Amino acid sequence: MRALPGPPCEGFPLTSSSASSLSARPHALAAYGWDEYWAAEFAPYAAEGLLPGRVVRVDRGQCDVMTEDGVIRADTAFVTPHDPLRVICTGDWAAVEAAGNPRYVKAYLPRRTAFVRSTSSQRSEGQILAANVDHAVIAVSLAGEPDLGRIERFLALAWESGAQPLVVLTKADLVPDPDTLAYLVRDVETTAPGVQVLAVSSHTGEGTDVLAAIVSGGTSVLLGTSGAGKSTLANALLGEDVMDVQATREVDGKGRHTTTTRNLLALPGGGVLIDTPGLRGVGLFDAEAGVGQVFSEIEDHAADCRFHDCAHESEPGCAVLAAVADGSLPERRLESYRKLLRENQRIVAKTDARLRAELHRDWRLKAAQGRANYAAKRGGRA
């Protein structure tokens, strides 16, 4: 099997001869998601005298790493390779030098999951937005009518990342009529099979307790357009004003971005939250499986088409077109599905084939292997 994207410093000498004295120690990092799995993965680096830590912020050649000794500012020269998907990212587990000025991050552990989009530049390159995320929280403001197409796009990337998506409709206080609110939630639910849709208000506190319970386990990332209310929600979940919020703004999604770096925060009720800068657009990046999951009801219908290779255009016996005809499948959904599949094919065709082959990982598969290896090792010791 091909190498999966992981620590880019293969040249760094590793020995596994010495005992991993650190593996029992770093419980100070438990609030940041450190567990036996990561301890086992980190053992060879611990043997080299490197410190484990979680990247809480990356900023121009440097990053802040939360270690058991507190936050260390470290240089990222060793973990900033040419391939943007291998650049160290908020949420990564880093191996940091124990001393030195500057201190260097020498490696990071293979990611369990990674949220990737393609950048809007002509060269379709992938960009990692967050690593090792369990819940991808897509924040959509109720200040305007929710853009269903954009939600579907975020969801495709979220499914593809290996994280469980969740849609949070923010600023619910701006929709005081309960019937209208229920209608909006249902409308978004039809675009998000298998995904929980939750209306919340950081101002009134509505729904935030349910969200707090969901994000109290694992690592969650807040994603969405600028002004969606991500940082306000982060502050509500933290119970204090950690993230800056612009007091007033006229239109969501426009103007200056308030948050400019991705920040990882430990929540008081457990769990870890990553707040991100608003995204104007999210391009798909090799996300065919993710698209399939967003439109799972279409793929269910397609199983009943007469022809195995039905394109759902005009074929006889097409169950997808029949569903559109009888009103059970909104035509908008089918059009959106086609549009995203086409866009994904374009990106895939443009991306370097070698790179894709290498990336044609499945982070979920990787995670499953990691856990299986770990379980086997543990079983061996027991």
Ligand SMILES: Nc1nc2c(ncn2[C@@H]2O[C@H](COP(=O)(O)OP(=O)(O)OP(=O)(O)O)[C@@H](O)[C@H]2O)c(=O)[nH]1
């Ligand atoms: N009415 C209402 N306004 C809110 C709510 N949450 C946030 N806002 C307002 O929405 C604006 C944007 O909030 P932010 O939290 O900065 O949005 P953001 O998504 O973090 O924006 P970026 O950092 O630019 O990506 C601010 O003026 C907030 O006061 C809410 O629950 N209700």
Ligand SMILES: [Mg+2]
């Ligand atoms: Mg913000």
Ligand SMILES: [Zn+2]
């Ligand atoms: Zn068909």
